[in-house]
Amino acid sequence: MFIYHSFTQWNTMDGEYTFLIIAISFVIVCLSSYTALSMNDKSQHDRFVNRYVWLGLASVAMGIGIWSMHFIGMSAYVNPNLMKYGELYAVGSAIPVILASYYAFVVATRKKDSKKLFVKAGFIMGTGIATTHVLAALLIESSPTFSDYFMIFIVSTGTAVLSTIGALYLYSQLKKRMKRKKMRKLMTAMIIGSVISTIHYAGLIATNGLVDSSLLLGYQSSPKINLTLIFVSIVVVLSFLGLFKGITVVIERYVEYRLKNFDALTLLPNRKHFERVLATHKHVGSLAVIHIHDLGRWNRQFGYTFGDQIIANIAEIIAKYKPLNAYVSRIEGNRFVLFVNEHYGAKRFINGLESLMDMLKTQIKIDDHSLTVDMVCAVATNNEAHAEDLFANTLAVLDHSSIRYSHDVVLYQPSVHTYSFQNQIVDEINQAMTNRELFLVYQPKVCSHTREVLGLEALLRWQHPTKGFISPGVFIPVLEENGKMFDVTDWVIEEVCRQLAAWSEGGKCKLQVAINIPGPYVTSPRLMSVLKNCISKYGINPNQLELEITETSVINNIHRAIKAVNEFRLFGFSVALDDFGTGVSSLSYLKRLPISTLKIDKSFVDDIPDSEKDSAILKTIISLGQSLHLNVVIEGVESEKQMEFLRSLSECPVVQGYYFSKPLENNELVKWLDDFSTVVH
Numbered sequence: 171m172f173i174y175h176s177f178t179q180w181n182t183m184d185g186e187y188t189f190l191i192i193a194i195s196f197v198i199v200c201l202s203s204y205t206a207l208s209m210n211d212k213s214q215h216d217r218f219v220n221r222y223v224w225l226g227l228a229s230v231a232m233g234i235g236i237w238s239m240h241f242i243g244m245s246a247y248v249n250p251n252l253m254k255y256g257e258l259y260a261v262g263s264a265i266p267v268i269l270a271s272y273y274a275f276v277v278a279t280r281k282k283d284s285k286k287l288f289v290k291a292g293f294i295m296g297t298g299i300a301t302t303h304v305l306a307a308l309l310i311e312s313s314p315t316f317s318d319y320f321m322i323f324i325v326s327t328g329t330a331v332l333s334t335i336g337a338l339y340l341y342s343q344l345k346k347r348m349k350r351k352k353m354r355k356l357m358t359a360m361i362i363g364s365v366i367s368t369i370h371y372a373g374l375i376a377t378n379g380l381v382d383s384s385l386l387l388g389y390q391s392s393p394k395i396n397l398t399l400i401f402v403s404i405v406v407v408l409s410f411l412g413l414f415k416g417i418t419v420v421i422e423r424y425v426e427y428r429l430k431n432f433d434a435l436t437l438l439p440n441r442k443h444f445e446r447v448l449a450t451h452k453h454v455g456s457l458a459v460i461h462i463h464d465l466g467r468w469n470r471q472f473g474y475t476f477g478d479q480i481i482a483n484i485a486e487i488i489a490k491y492k493p494l495n496a497y498v499s500r501i502e503g504n505r506f507v508l509f510v511n512e513h514y515g516a517k518r519f520i521n522g523l524e525s526l527m528d529m530l531k532t533q534i535k536i537d538d539h540s541l542t543v544d545m546v547c548a549v550a551t552n553n554e555a556h557a558e559d560l561f562a563n564t565l566a567v568l569d570h571s572s573i574r575y576s577h578d579v580v581l582y583q584p585s586v587h588t589y590s591f592q593n594q595i596v597d598e599i600n601q602a603m604t605n606r607e608l609f610l611v612y613q614p615k616v617c618s619h620t621r622e623v624l625g626l627e628a629l630l631r632w633q634h635p636t637k638g639f640i641s642p643g644v645f646i647p648v649l650e651e652n653g654k655m656f657d658v659t660d661w662v663i664e665e666v667c668r669q670l671a672a673w674s675e676g677g678k679c680k681l682q683v684a685i686n687i688p689g690p691y692v693t694s695p696r697l698m699s700v701l702k703n704c705i706s707k708y709g710i711n712p713n714q715l716e717l718e719i720t721e722t723s724v725i726n727n728i729h730r731a732i733k734a735v736n737e738f739r740l741f742g743f744s745v746a747l748d749d750f751g752t753g754v755s756s757l758s759y760l761k762r763l764p765i766s767t768l769k770i771d772k773s774f775v776d777d778i779p780d781s782e783k784d785s786a787i788l789k790t791i792i793s794l795g796q797s798l799h800l801n802v803v804i805e806g807v808e809s810e811k812q813m814e815f816l817r818s819l820s821e822c823p824v825v826q827g828y829y830f831s832k833p834l835e836n837n838e839l840v841k842w843l844d845d846f847s848t849v850v851h
Contacts, residue, residue: 202235270298
């Protein structure tokens with residue numbers, strides 16, 4: 171390629187620019203770059219398709235863009251009547267840049283972010299660009315020989331490497347600072363397109379086309395470059411990549427939806443789906459829970475696979491013989507829920523349940539075994555109660571001491587079940603604290619940008635010796651209604667202080683722990699006395715505790731609440747306003763209360779980033795909180811999409827939710843902190 175000739179028999183052939191084709195080549199390389207960046211992003215977040223598949227597709231898109239830049243660009247500069255390409259070989263010249271793009275993407279998407287990686291990826295990519303340009307030029311079949319300025323070629327190759335390094339580094343910076351992902355990718359694609367176009371046309375300027383004057387006339391009729399074939403090939407390839415991405419995104423979202431909302435064994439909606447449906451369903455007429463008794467006995471006797479087959483058989487019978495139009499969900503390992511709307515009729519629903527329970531009395535055949543599984547069905551009908559209350563009423567039936575697992579359908583009776591259940595909770599709470607049936611779990615709070623663990627929230631749990639796990643949503647309202655939450659809160663404060671002292675002594679954990687304080691207790695002098703005693707007893711620094719209060723804690727007596735919070739702050743405690751945004755006077759309280767932390771309710775997070783309105787509201791609340799110099803904690807973050815949105819914000823809110831961890835017991839938490847610290851570092 172780099173050949174110098176005697177110019178006695180050669181004429182200089184200067185090409186002519188066709189600016190329309192130049193513009194087309196620029197648009198195509200930008201479009202290819204945008205497609206490649208989109209697929210590169212998918213490689214880092216998609217759990218359905220292997221990341222290397224996405225990287226491979228991104229490399230093809232990028233390689234197609236660079237390759238088309240060369241061939242279309244050549245046709246914009248050199249007289250096509252004097253050039254002819256072997257089409258098969260021309261297509262083959264795209265291979266080096268595709269391979270180089272793949273390796274560059276693999277290097278650039280590693281978790282470790284360093285200048286060395288950018289240099290390495292940029293060198294590989296730049297070399298690949300130059301290789302494709304050289305190889306394509308060598309594949310020209312026409313008579314003219316190109317005399318190139320060798321040093322200018324070397325400089326242009328170096329420019330390709332440096333420009334690619336700059337583009338990759340710029341993209342990494344834009345990822346951190348630009349909130350809008352599409353705009354970020356568009357800007358980066360245009361930068362990459364400009365870099366590649368500049369490199370290409372600078373190379374053309376460095377090239378003089380020479381042709382033997384004796385052959386010039388004969389080549390006027392030589393075949394032209396098949397631009398139509400090139401355009402069609404590019405459009406087909408990019409369309410295929412876009413179609414593949416679209417289909418994969420749809421499948422991924424469907425699979426993710428199924429995994430989150432449906433039980434893998436029975437394929438019925440799970441508890442999460444049921445709770446969401448129940449929260450939005452305003453016309454629940456009757457609700458029932460079918461409880462399978464002593465499933466653990468079958469698991470112990472024949473193994474868990476056998477137990478799964480029992481559940482699968484029962485689920486099949488329920489789905490087949492359920493009352494007409496009833497919603498069915500598997501909410502726990504041994505419980506199914508059914509409900510119908512208010513127009514169905516309670517009597518008709520109960521009759522349908524009785525027929526269903528008769529079917530469930532029949533023996534189930536699994537392998538060589540025939541067995542009858544004991545169970546009961548608890549039912550609550552709508553007496554102007556909310557859907558959540560109907561569900562709680564059925565649980566009250568199941569928790570009652572009179573229940574028998576003989577396939578009966580038991581209707582909720584307030585005079586029997588409510589009294590017994592609530593009184594049992596109140597009567598046994600002191601015993602639960604003494605026997606350590608009550609226990610605490612801790613959910614980490616993590617900085618959205620640095621991934622540093624900044625604190626914990628202590629959450630109360632009850633493992634009853636006969637009833638099993640009792641949900642806090644069930645027993646806490648009962649305790650509050652019966653004046654027992656003050657005693658329980660005192661127990662929680664002492665447990666947290668004891669645990670903090672144990673962690674400090676063992677050198678394992680020195681994080682701040684948040685404690686939920688029930689409404690009326692916030693303004694009680696007793697609370698400050700208990701806090702001071704526990705701090706003194708366990709040698710805890712007050713700033714290791716954060717007191718979480720809600721708007722309902724202060725709504726009845728704002729003046730006493732302000733005085734109490736001031737005392738907490740002066741003593742050294744942090745104070746958080748929990749569930750911010752759910753009350754009607756949030757801004758008023760935010761202005762008047764001397765709090766240190768703002769906790770944004772989960773309801774503002776559930777639909778981001780899909781809901782533009784929720785996203786805008788959340789951004790505004792975060793900005794408001796940080797402008798007031800408050801720590802901002804966002805509750806209920808569960809998905810990668812939500813986390814990616816929060817990471818894109820210029821602010822650095824603290825995140826709490828299942829995305830990082832569920833609430834953990836002490837030993838689990840210590841191990842999680844060690845593992846998480848290792849991953850972060």
